[in-house]
Amino acid sequence: MTNITKFAQRLGNIPPLVNAIFTLWIPAVWISCLLAMVIFADLLPLYDPFESDFTALKVRGSPEFWLGTDVLGRDIFSRIIYGSRTSLTVGFFAPVCGMLIGLFLGIVSGYYRGRLESLVVGLIDIILAFPNIVLAMCILFFAGASIVNLIIVLSITSIPANTRIARASTLTYAKRDFVLAARAQGASHLRILWREILPNIILPQMAYILSFMSIIIMIEGSLAFLGVGVPPPTPTLGGMIAQGFPDINTDPHITFLPALFLFLTVLSLNLIGDQLRSRVAVRESAI
Template sequence: MSEQTQTIDNPHSAIKPPNPRFRNWKIVYSKLRKNKAAMIGGSLILFFIIIAIVGPYFTPYQPQTQNIVNKLQSPSGEHWFGTDNYGRDIFSRVIHGMSITLYVGFSSVVLGATVGVFFGIISGYYGGTIDAIIMRIMDVLLAFPGILLALAIVSVLGGSLQNVIIAVAIFSVPVFARIVRGSTLGVKKLEYIDAMKALGASDFRIIFKHILPNVTSPIIVQATLNIATAVLTASGLSFLGLGAQPPTPEWGAMLADGRNYLYNAPHVALFPGLMIVAVVLAFNIFGDGLRDALDPKTKE
């Protein structure tokens, strides 16, 4: 039997058309490649993630090992970033702090996005009283600056890394909720949503199979930008003594330790501060490029 006959007898053996969603992401990637700044930011993020995963296994010293004899040494071949006031190797602490910082950033944003997307899509889809109640709660949360709201939450819950994640997630919720609500209001007016309702599809199916996939672009962009905000907020709380507690090698806490030695040993605060700037800048640059790439108004 010829191949042509097999294809006719079994139409499923024919070549399937490409997945339109896969093609859309290829278009997004092609746009992103043209933005050199975004590609640099994305490459830095990938580099930071790799360092956070494998870096702690290759550091020359343990991050909590003290050696008072070698305290406040300047950067050298033995200690690349120098040592702190307890003689601990700053390079090793910075590498270990990378995993802590990215863990806080990703965990808080994932938690805040999950809750915010749920409330935003429910609010936009059902409208009416449900929409009014949810949005007024979000307005109350948005009335407070993010860092002050996180500071108040951590003050009540107590200073710890887990409470920092909860605090950052809570002030991230209203941002995602409002973005998703606006996108949902636009998608639910489309004709195919009315067709699904006419066919008897349940609200659950319409929301999570037809509306949610069409509002993912702004969620991804906002999540990328929010990670930078989460890193800054978590570092700020640790700097104030409300985040990671000593001797945890968290960059904000390392900055707090180094502020007393800015004149005679500036390297103690310099390198943790540079790492915070690098991570925040990388996520902001990549987020801006991703926003432009996902904008349907921009041409390929």
Template sequence: MRSFFCALSRNRSGMAGFILLVVLLLLALFGPWLGLMPPTKSNLLMRMQPPTWSGLFSPGPHPFGTDELGRDVLSRIIYGSRITLTIAFIAVVLGGMVGVLFGIVAGYRGGMVDRLLMRVVDIQLALPLMLLALLIVAAFGPSIQNLILVLALTSWIRYARIIRGQVLSLREQEFILSAHAIGASGWRIMWRHILPNVLTPALVVATLELARLIIMDAALSFLGLGVQPPNPSWGRMLADGRVYISSAWWIVTFPGLAILFTVLSVNLLGDWLRDYFDPKLRTQR
């Protein structure tokens, strides 16, 4: 663990992504204790108030301004981060569980099982993921639960392809052949010997998938198929504020920046993790 953080500290982009992501997570976790206004509280007398700052480090009552209903934009961004990140994290975990399972079984069993499972992956890859998500959400209705399932459904295929490739090389290793020789069952080999060795690439995929799912969550919410009002959502904030962009730029600018910095931090950290766990690059460090 110490060597991990030492290596991270030597990489500026990876460290910047890590610090930014930690800050965002802390804001999402401890936002309710910051004394912010309730994110759903409206005040039409304060609608579309610009950001107020009495000094560089002295924010006013509405540092990011208010929206068309007089709700505090900063409060909605922080509370919205809890919803957005929770949805993305759960979808990443669910997609990872399914994808890793598919990849391990396909790579280890081979033959007809491999061909059948990979055809399922190929069929889904041939479908536009956003169109698939739109069809599913439109058919079953917009809700947080359906949104999580849709995002997980569009995520598992990337795990499956990468994990399968890892397993194809692992199953020819001596420790796998030795387990075969002593009579270990196929399931025992997959879960006791192969699974621990594919968790690292799965972690890298999960990090990069997290950024993609945050964008997809925002896109679906922007189209009205994600998180529903009055719950705050970054994508929904963009949709509600786009008609006021010329007169109240802050309504869409700050949620857009929240998406930008979150995705940027996750991608920076994910790129560094991919390089860190790459055996070829590790031998060069």
């Protein structure tokens, strides 16, 4: 007991700068490097992610193949970069689409209330009644798996949380005096939504979205692992993990390296999201 308390005390005394380095700057650098590599992947001296080298199957890290090769002799580093491209594309667009729709539904239902609100809340409850992955699998199974379909499906799954957050913050802000003051100045409802309420709720929503991106990337990985994600040979992190899985006893690097990338990326997004959220919260509390 005392040991735990001591440990907690020591944790509590981390200097702010060190804290900021580990929870904001390192993750930010990781995400930026990954983003840069993903965007400029075609210009980098990488191996073709689709090309097999049958003289070098399941190689571990070597000067030639930095992170080794997979079962089919394809360069793992190159596949991780191209796989991250798929994961990040889905992980960016799905939450952003979901946020836009959710923001709209949330603001409108939280501001106008009444029947519209009941309808939106009911709709959200219905979407939430389906388990995320099962819903995504069903839709992808019938609509066919492609990046676009994946984005659509995953944005649907991110609508409920976004709507709830937007609605909750709209409810609190709509009651504040500055909304009343704006109306007393003759502002229309539309103007109030756009100029008074939206600027207040957009920042927390964006901070939330960063954490949500990591969830979407995980779901995308899970779907790929389950075989309903983007079809092979397009590399995805989840797909690579799935493909290396049978050889996990003999060649663990084929599974673990993409898993490590996925882990670090998701962790970084979460940390940055948390930091942003706490910074926004500080500004809010000063009001």
